[in-house]
Amino acid sequence: MDKAKLYTLRWSAMQIARLSADPKVDALALSQIEIISQLLGEPIPQEFAPPEPDRPSQQPDAKTAEGGSAEKKRYPPGEKKLWYPEALIRTDIRRAAKGEYPRGYPYGAIVHFTAGQYSKGLQNAIDAISGSNYFFCSIGTDGKFVQANPLNQWGNHAGVSAWMIAGEKRSSVSNFLVGIEITNPGRLEAHQGKYYTHWDKDRKQPLDADKVRVIAQNRDNILAGAYLPYTSAQEQSLIEFLLWAKANNPEVFDFDYVLGHDEVAGPKGIGHWRKNDPGGALSMTMTEFRKLLKEEYKKRYG
Numbered sequence: 001m002d003k004a005k006l007y008t009l010r011w012s013a014m015q016i017a018r019l020s021a022d023p024k025v026d027a028l029a030l031s032q033i034e035i036i037s038q039l040l041g042e043p044i045p046q047e048f049a050p051p052e053p054d055r056p057s058q059q060p061d062a063k064t065a066e067g068g069s070a071e072k073k074r075y076p077p078g079e080k081k082l083w084y085p086e087a088l089i090r091t092d093i094r095r096a097a098k099g100e101y102p103r104g105y106p107y108g109a110i111v112h113f114t115a116g117q118y119s120k121g122l123q124n125a126i127d128a129i130s131g132s133n134y135f136f137c138s139i140g141t142d143g144k145f146v147q148a149n150p151l152n153q154w155g156n157h158a159g160v161s162a163w164m165i166a167g168e169k170r171s172s173v174s175n176f177l178v179g180i181e182i183t184n185p186g187r188l189e190a191h192q193g194k195y196y197t198h199w200d201k202d203r204k205q206p207l208d209a210d211k212v213r214v215i216a217q218n219r220d221n222i223l224a225g226a227y228l229p230y231t232s233a234q235e236q237s238l239i240e241f242l243l244w245a246k247a248n249n250p251e252v253f254d255f256d257y258v259l260g261h262d263e264v265a266g267p268k269g270i271g272h273w274r275k276n277d278p279g280g281a282l283s284m285t286m287t288e289f290r291k292l293l294k295e296e297y298k299k300r301y302g
Contacts, residue, residue: 003040010036017048041168043099043154043175072240074300077247080105082150084241087137088122090148093129095136097153099175104152105249106178107165108257109242110264111286112157113277114138115186115198118228122146124183134174137241138181143233145241151178160274161264165257173264177257180241182234184281188212188226195226213280220285221260223273227280235283243297255293260286 010033017029030048037044075085082105083089101107114128118141125140129148134157136149149155157179162169165176185197194206213229215222230238246253260266263286265275282289 006036006040041102075244075247080249082152084147087145087147093148095148095155098155100152101154103252105252108177108254110158110177110179110259110261111278112179112181112261113184113186113281114181118183118185128181135181139234139237140183141231143237145237158264162269163264182230185228187276190226215280220287221263222279223276230281242293246297255290258290
């Protein structure tokens with residue numbers, strides 16, 4: 001069936017749901033809206049989306065410190081939770097969601113850097129979400145993971161992008177893959193052998209050259225240039241979240257869809273460099289990172 005007919009069927013079901021006063025008819029219409037939206041590869045229209053699940057009332061104890069690493073855990077498979085158990089859930093930060101993922105859960109994730117302030121650990125992660133309309137999850141340099149929206153909701157984080165997802169070339173990936181924003185200054189600017197953040201226009205605060213990772217030539221998803229590496233705590237926190245996301249809903253989440261922003265919004269996705277994160281901020285290419293995730297997941301879950 002072509003998409004035009006599916007849209008017509010969904011519109012009819014939406015009209016029935018709006019006008020009917022019979023709970024049984026309403027339930028049937030809502031079920032049809034959900035099924036047709038899945039066939040279209042789109043989220044359920046916000047008007048008919050289920051209400052946001054309750055936010056956890058208790059927060060996890062601090063588990064990481066600057067330079068440390070998250071505790072490795074094995075969670076019960078298939079719980080299908082929408083809040084990461086290790087996350088700091090900010091009840092005072094509610095980003096406006098664009099809709100719900102087609103299967104009620106992300107197919108995978110996009111690894112970003114915030115290209116912003118990064119020196120204050122958890123506070124920068126909270127500020128990144130507070131100051132953006134599309135950051136739902138963020139990781140500070142101390143490894144703290146902050147979550148502002150449940151994992152059935154999506155917002156625009158990848159922008160112009162493209163990838164083959166679920167057998168179809170998608171022209172935008174935000175409504176299929178969750179964005180993980182990692183506090184980091186982004187690709188650095190080089191000047192006379194020194195390296196600066198993009199906001200240090202007067203070049204008054206060069207970064208310690210020993211801490212900078214320089215990529216001499218393009219490699220896989222990585223655009224050549226200078227980057228400040230993610231901290232070990234950030235990388236471990238990212239890995240732990242992604243392993244949990246897979247175990248939590250293994251029928252939907254797929255490590256092959258754990259991608260770099262520089263993949264979906266780079267030559268692999270749209271044919272040119274629009275974005276360069278995570279680039280050399282991550283200690284490996286995204287191809288190597290997906291391999292690591294699969295190997296670690298097999299160790300923990302068989």
